[in-house]
Amino acid sequence: MRRLLVGYFGEERQVLAATRAVREAGLEVHDVYTPYAVHGMEEALGLRPTRLTWVCFGAGLFGLLFALFLQHYASAVSWPINVGGKPFHSLPAFIPVAFELTVLCAGLFTVAALFLRVRLFPTTGGTALPGVTDDRFALALIPEGPRFDEVEATSLLCRHGALETRLEEVAR
Amino acid sequence: MSLSVALSQTQRRYLWAAAGLGVLAFGGGLLSSPARAFTSLLVAAFLFTSLSLGALVFLALMYLSNAGWSAALKRVPEALSSYLPYGGLSLLLVLPGLGLLYHWLHPGEDALLQAKVPYLNLPFFVARMVGFLLVWIGFAWALRRQSRAQDADGSPTHTRRSVATSAAFLVVFAITFSLASVDWLMSLEPHWYSTIFGLYQIGGAMLGGVCAITVAAVLLRRAGHLPIGEAHLHDLGKLLFGFSTLWAYLWLSQYLLVWYANIPEETTHYLARTEGGWGFLFYLNVALGWAVPFTMLLPRPAKRSETNLLWACGFLLAGRWLDIYLMAGPAAAPEHLGIGLLELGVTAGLAAVFVLVVARALGSAPMVPKGDPYLVESLHHH
Numbered sequence: 423m424r425r426l427l428v429g430y431f432g433e434e435r436q437v438l439a440a441t442r443a444v445r446e447a448g449l450e451v452h453d454v455y456t457p458y459a460v461h462g463m464e465e466a467l468g469l470r471p472t473r474l475t476w477v478c479f480g481a482g483l484f485g486l487l488f489a490l491f492l493q494h495y496a497s498a499v500s501w502p503i504n505v506g507g508k509p510f511h512s513l514p515a516f517i518p519v520a521f522e523l524t525v526l527c528a529g530l531f532t533v534a535a536l537f538l539r540v541r542l543f544p545t546t547g548g549t550a551l552p553g554v555t556d557d558r559f560a561l562a563l564i565p566e567g568p569r570f571d572e573v574e575a576t577s578l579l580c581r582h583g584a585l586e587t588r589l590e591e592v593a594r
Numbered sequence: 595m596s597l598s599v600a601l602s603q604t605q606r607r608y609l610w611a612a613a614g615l616g617v618l619a620f621g622g623g624l625l626s627s628p629a630r631a632f633t634s635l636l637v638a639a640f641l642f643t644s645l646s647l648g649a650l651v652f653l654a655l656m657y658l659s660n661a662g663w664s665a666a667l668k669r670v671p672e673a674l675s676s677y678l679p680y681g682g683l684s685l686l687l688v689l690p691g692l693g694l695l696y697h698w699l700h701p702g703e704d705a706l707l708q709a710k711v712p713y714l715n716l717p718f719f720v721a722r723m724v725g726f727l728l729v730w731i732g733f734a735w736a737l738r739r740q741s742r743a744q745d746a747d748g749s750p751t752h753t754r755r756s757v758a759t760s761a762a763f764l765v766v767f768a769i770t771f772s773l774a775s776v777d778w779l780m781s782l783e784p785h786w787y788s789t790i791f792g793l794y795q796i797g798g799a800m801l802g803g804v805c806a807i808t809v810a811a812v813l814l815r816r817a818g819h820l821p822i823g824e825a826h827l828h829d830l831g832k833l834l835f836g837f838s839t840l841w842a843y844l845w846l847s848q849y850l851l852v853w854y855a856n857i858p859e860e861t862t863h864y865l866a867r868t869e870g871g872w873g874f875l876f877y878l879n880v881a882l883g884w885a886v887p888f889t890m891l892l893p894r895p896a897k898r899s900e901t902n903l904l905w906a907c908g909f910l911l912a913g914r915w916l917d918i919y920l921m922a923g924p925a926a927a928p929e930h931l932g933i934g935l936l937e938l939g940v941t942a943g944l945a946a947v948f949v950l951v952v953a954r955a956l957g958s959a960p961m962v963p964k965g966d967p968y969l970v971e972s973l974h975h976h
Contacts, residue, residue: 461976475894506856514853517846 429579485527616943632691643681648803649674831897883913
């Protein structure tokens with residue numbers, strides 16, 4: 423279990439401004455929970471560029487090579503069949519399947535990597551903060567660190583329009 | 595942000611010099627090898643007309659999808675589309691050489707060509723060409739007129755009218771451009787046919803249109819004329835990436851079916867392009883049109899970099915030229931004689947005219963469409 427100081431906001435621009443302000447004040451943000459993707463939030467949070475793109479690239483490359491190997495093995499090594507007098511290893515015929523498997527692997531592995539990384543799979547289920555899947559924007563602070571002071575942090579959140587602030591216990 | 599766009603005196607002088615070089619190259623070509631000269635003219639004329647038309651399709655797609663992000667740069671496709679009358683003239687210049695390029699004009703004893711005479715004959719061909727060009731010019735003019743009228747009164751009615759015009763244009767474009775590409779390029783080999791040819795050309799034209807828009811937008815942004823941010827570049831980069839892949843998909847769709855079926859009447863087209871010294875260019879086309887730009891545009895930061903986008907567009911535009919050259923060249927000459935001063939000169943000449951016309955159109959309208967209801971959304975795009 424982990425304790426977080428959560429400020430609930432009613433508007434997108436307020437939570438954006440509050441996120442920038444608390445980071446300028448030297449406080450550590452755990453995460454921001456919003457009903458939809460908020461433009462500019464990744465800059466406000468100072469997120470590093472995602473490394474998922476490398477998973478996607480690697481998985482796509484794997485899918486491509488796997489598809490080429492599979493078709494080569496099946497049609498030229500394991501059970502060669504003469505199709506219309508074409509060579510057993512006919513690259514043009516392999517391209518559609520190679521394309522499909524590249525896309526399939528890149529897509530599935532990227533989503534799987536994302537779920538693993540954010541620990542979103544069965545048995546990890548917690549409950550969402552109230553309202554963040556509906557009309558609330560929640561900014562969660564880690565109530566620790568040298569610059570943290572609960573009263574100051576709370577007033578900072580309220581100055582940016584927080585409807586309420588609460589200390590929440592969350593899983594992990 | 596300066597309001598008017600104009601070429602410097604030096605730039606204008608260089609462009610006129612390039613245009614003059616084009617005329618000289620074409621004139622020299624007429625004397626030495628007229629068929630090759632008209633092939634070069636057809637390739638360049640088709641290329642720049644399709645760039646202009648592709649930009650018009652982009653504009654229509656943005657209207658039809660109620661896109662907000664592109665409002666700030668819509669003067670760019672509008673200016674590109676104003677080249678259409680000049681592109682049309684350059685295509686009409688090919689008409690005197692028709693007999694050298696299209697051998698359906700003299701069918702002789704050839705039963706297949708005789709059967710095609712009701713469609714492929716000189717008067718009907720010219721009528722179709724003029725008709726298609728007039729229709730495209732009309733739609734381009736209508737969209738530009740509404741856009742300029744909106745500058746004055748700011749009424750959203752103009753946007754609604756443009757949406758209706760765009761819807762009609764996209765239907766008309768799909769049909770007319772398919773027929774035009776069949777007429778102007780596919781009928782160079784009147785025995786050969788491909789049912790996906792029109793779609794393949796549409797994919798190419800849209801790719802070329804996005805390329806032209808991207809190059810113009812990046813250059814205008816660098817000069818401080820265009821109020822667009824990295825997010826706009828990112829979107830243009832994504833469209834380049836997508837349309838390049840669409841073009842490659844259609845290229846392969848045509849190739850793969852011919853390769854699979856392996857019927858002599860279809861394979862002649864590809865045999866003519868892989869033998870007689872054409873083979874290298876044939877594979878280079880796929881590299882320039884897809885493989886290189888695809889790899890270059892894969893990472894996210896690459897789509898947001900002005901320099902990288904310009905390089906990618908350079909490869910893609912070279913690929914566009916080669917793609918069209920590979921349709922016209924082997925039909926005229928079975929042995930490849932190399933790309934010489936003639937081909938490059940004529941292309942450079944029409945490129946110079948293209949830039950002059952587009953720059954003048956850019957200068958004749960305010961760069962920011964201040965009456966557009968989507969402008970605020972576009973300026974805040976991220």
